[in-house]
Amino acid sequence: MKPIFIDKSEIIKRYKPINKYTHKGIQGHALLIGGSYGKIGSVCLSAKAALKTGCGLVTAFIPKCGYEIVQISVPEVMVLTDKEEEFISNINFQILPQAIGIGPGIGQEFSTQNAFQKFLKSNKIPLVIDADALNILSLHKSWMTLLKPKTVLTPHPKELERLIGKWNSDEEKMDKTIAFSLQYDLIVFMKGAPTYIIDGHTIYQNTTGNAALATAGSGDVLTGMITSLLAQSYEPLNAAIIGVYLHGLTADIALPETGYQSFIASTIIDTIGKTYLSLENNIERQELL
Numbered sequence: 001m002k003p004i005f006i007d008k009s010e011i012i013k014r015y016k017p018i019n020k021y022t023h024k025g026i027q028g029h030a031l032l033i034g035g036s037y038g039k040i041g042s043v044c045l046s047a048k049a050a051l052k053t054g055c056g057l058v059t060a061f062i063p064k065c066g067y068e069i070v071q072i073s074v075p076e077v078m079v080l081t082d083k084e085e086e087f088i089s090n091i092n093f094q095i096l097p098q099a100i101g102i103g104p105g106i107g108q109e110f111s112t113q114n115a116f117q118k119f120l121k122s123n124k125i126p127l128v129i130d131a132d133a134l135n136i137l138s139l140h141k142s143w144m145t146l147l148k149p150k151t152v153l154t155p156h157p158k159e160l161e162r163l164i165g166k167w168n169s170d171e172e173k174m175d176k177t178i179a180f181s182l183q184y185d186l187i188v189f190m191k192g193a194p195t196y197i198i199d200g201h202t203i204y205q206n207t208t209g210n211a212a213l214a215t216a217g218s219g220d221v222l223t224g225m226i227t228s229l230l231a232q233s234y235e236p237l238n239a240a241i242i243g244v245y246l247h248g249l250t251a252d253i254a255l256p257e258t259g260y261q262s263f264i265a266s267t268i269i270d271t272i273g274k275t276y277l278s279l280e281n282n283i284e285r286q287e288l289l
């Protein structure tokens, strides 16, 4: 099956410019759930990336030990804490976000696994699942049936292997991912160079990004970006497609200034602004033609 290339024209078709009269209350509220002792940085990255991708409000749900870390490193983000110090044990919140991203740095403590299952049983909000939340699903494959249709899963190759089993060729990897997406009606990433997005039988291939993205936390940033777009009321497939394209484009734009080596996950976040501007310039130029 031939992939659809995620390029400028695909993005322009899907992108919604900001309404002049919007306000933070209708610009989308994203909730990022994750972090554990030593991995609070992953939530700082996801939450900051969500804000910089344009949603109006961001809340982070983290274990207690991360409270000051998140409040100080990203003051724009609101913070809710679990009753446990070092890991999440009960996902309980009174807010009404439009999208949730779960998994970065969350770990695989037994009580975190239980909290995740309880959360999946009651959650009705559009969801992005990443990192250790994917690994927990791999440990409990029967929980896959708790996922709502079009939930977005963002595994890297090792996480994908834990979810669908080993493959012997790229073709088999693709076939198994398509079968998995169809079985549970999910949007499944195959992160890498390039990243593919699988939505049933339809394959999308990203055209942006480079090896600068091979750095700690770059996936955590991607999760925040997709969750932000979901919160801004993009359909899950469009949030996935625009998110992966913008994420890759930050690396293409920043590379001449940073080189491959000094590009880090925070550089992605710092470059989101220029990336949006380049997209808007393209739209304006097209409108003039």
Ligand SMILES: NC(=O)C1=CN([C@@H]2O[C@H](COP(=O)(O)OP(=O)(O)OC[C@H]3O[C@@H](n4cnc5c(N)ncnc54)[C@H](O)[C@@H]3O)[C@@H](O)[C@H]2O)[C@@H](O)CC1
Pocket (backbone or CB within 6 Å): 038, 039, 040, 041, 042, 043, 103, 104, 105, 106, 107, 131, 132, 156, 157, 158, 159, 191, 192, 216, 217, 218, 219, 220
């Ligand atoms: N600052 C932070 O707090 C950070 C926290 N992180 C969190 O740390 C936890 C563990 O994540 P990891 O992804 O490191 O652990 P995993 O054990 O899931 O993945 C690491 C393994 O996957 C392989 N792998 C990764 N990308 C690959 C690729 N493109 N091709 C082939 N093999 C690949 C690696 O070689 C390694 O063997 C997650 O919860 C994650 O969110 C990381 O994102 C790093 C930054």
Ligand SMILES: Nc1ncnc2c1ncn2[C@@H]1O[C@H](COP(=O)(O)OP(=O)(O)O)[C@@H](O)[C@H]1O
Pocket (backbone or CB within 6 Å): 131, 155, 156, 191, 192, 193, 194, 195, 209, 210, 211, 212, 213, 214, 215, 216, 217, 218, 219, 220, 221, 222
């Ligand atoms: N060589 C590469 N070329 C393009 N993109 C890459 C490359 N290496 C990694 N990436 C991208 O970087 C991200 C890494 O995600 P992930 O492995 O989850 O990182 P982390 O868990 O550390 O945040 C993915 O979006 C992946 O596609």
Ligand SMILES: [Mg+2]
Pocket (backbone or CB within 6 Å): 130, 131, 156, 219, 220
């Ligand atoms: Mg990751």
